[in-house]
Amino acid sequence: AQSVTQLGSHVSVSEGALVLLRCNYSSSVPPYLFWYVQYPNQGLQLLLKYTTGATLVKGINGFEAEFKKSETSFHLTKPSAHMSDAAEYFCAVSGANFGNEKLTFGTGTRLTIIP
């Protein structure tokens, strides 16, 4: 079984400041980890994913995340926030083996950018 905890349902940062969205996971099997972004009244778009290999993963729009097994974390960062980053962000986990492909999502973090 898998679960995801996103710390902070709302995060506000100033334009140009560092963005840090936190995600911790629990998984009984080796995990695959994902970050998705959702703009108002739209579906979810994949930002980045970790499956195997390099633990620092780069995604679209300048975002990156680092898989830290010892901390069971997969935090999302961006060095400099842009107004267009305002959206809701979801961390998700699945199992890395057949029969565990279903995604389990966190409750989301709404990111607000202050001009």
Next chain:
Amino acid sequence: SQTIHQWPATLVQPVGSPLSLECTVEGTSNPNLYWYRQAAGRGLQLLFYSVGIGQISSEVPQNLSASRPQDRQFILSSKKLLLSDSGFYLCAWSRPMNTEAFFGQGTRLTVV
């Protein structure tokens, strides 16, 4: 390329009325298909998933049902809607034995 279509985009239905939301995928075959519901502050809850025609797994007991009459068609239904069925419903697909999911644009359902 693959695309996913979900409709309608918005829907307002009275309590006790039936529901049918449709989702179709193009450009791939034998996809895994999913229905999620998103309620404010509660993230995405997986309602149903399907690995093939006629194969439906329900994740949570509820007032809804799902069907997969064709390989790339996934339908979410209810015979009688409840107020608690209001929410944002998302259809998604993934390749078999692959966890990366691709989402439709969602349907905002309001039960009044």
